[in-house]
Amino acid sequence: GQQLNQSPQSMFIQEGEDVSMNCTSSSIFNTWLWYKQDPGEGPVLLIALYKAGELTSNGRLTAQFGITRKDSFLNISASIPSDVGIYFCAGPLPDSGYALNFGKGTSLLVTP
Amino acid sequence: DGGITQSPKYLFRKEGQNVTLSCEQNLNHDAMYWYRQDPGQGLRLIYYSQIVNDFQKGDIAEGYSVSREKKESFPLTVTSAQKNPTAFYLCASSMIGTRLAFFGQGTRLTVV
Numbered sequence: 001g002q003q004l005n006q007s008p009q010s011m012f013i014q015e016g017e018d019v020s021m022n023c024t025s026s027s028i029f030n031t032w033l034w035y036k037q038d039p040g041e042g043p044v045l046l047i048a049l050y051k052a053g054e055l056t057s058n059g060r061l062t063a064q065f066g067i068t069r070k071d072s073f074l075n076i077s078a079s080i081p082s083d084v085g086i087y088f089c090a091g092p093l094p095d096s097g098y099a100l101n102f103g104k105g106t107s108l109l110v111t112p
Numbered sequence: 113d114g115g116i117t118q119s120p121k122y123l124f125r126k127e128g129q130n131v132t133l134s135c136e137q138n139l140n141h142d143a144m145y146w147y148r149q150d151p152g153q154g155l156r157l158i159y160y161s162q163i164v165n166d167f168q169k170g171d172i173a174e175g176y177s178v179s180r181e182k183k184e185s186f187p188l189t190v191t192s193a194q195k196n197p198t199a200f201y202l203c204a205s206s207m208i209g210t211r212l213a214f215f216g217q218g219t220r221l222t223v224v
Binding site for chain 1: 116118143145147152153154155156157160162168170171202204206208209210211212213214215216217218220
């Protein structure tokens with residue numbers, strides 16, 4: 001089946017550092033989404049991407065739709081403690097209406 | 113406020129018992145979804161529904177059942193046939209034709 005490979009699996013950084021994570025797919029996507037999940041809560045949509053090469057920002061977060069259409073990147077600048085959580089990439093799940101296929105997530109820990 | 117409400121937040125059941133998880137949305141979304149999340153894993157699709165009185169199996173539907181009698185409601189029943197039911201269950205909804213899914217706060221089911 002279609003796989004989404006998300007890396008790194010976890011990151012442990014100091015407050016103020018920049019963060020980069022990425023996601024690759026085994027097939028071409030027409031949509032990439034990035035979500036954040038706080039412990040014990042549901043994921044919250046951060047950014048949606050629809051075109052190859054597209055670069056979209058949401059505050060300190062910037063995501064890019066890779067030009068190969070098989071990858072996407074999320075950057076967080078000047079991290080703060082409330083950035084702690086799990087970040088998921090998501091793309092279309094084949095033969096499932098408009099349901100999503102999720103990566104396994106990048107767990108981010110930020111120390112003051 | 114518009115949103116998705118899952119209840120209860122925590123649920124404990126004995127092995128062999130069926131249990132029903134509630135999901136209600138007031139976003140006027142046509143499509144609704146159920147995902148399962150296990151520790152360190154991404155979200156996996158159980159069932160989805162794009163219209164009232166119609167639903168489709170996702171990747172891991174075995175041992176689960178759903179109904180969609182009202183647009184606002186999409187309850188999930190975890191049956192005794194589900195071999196490993198302990199997990200975090202997430203309900204989501206989206207406007208038809210989009211992949212912008214919005215999630216509830218989840219139900220943590222523990223079977224003992």
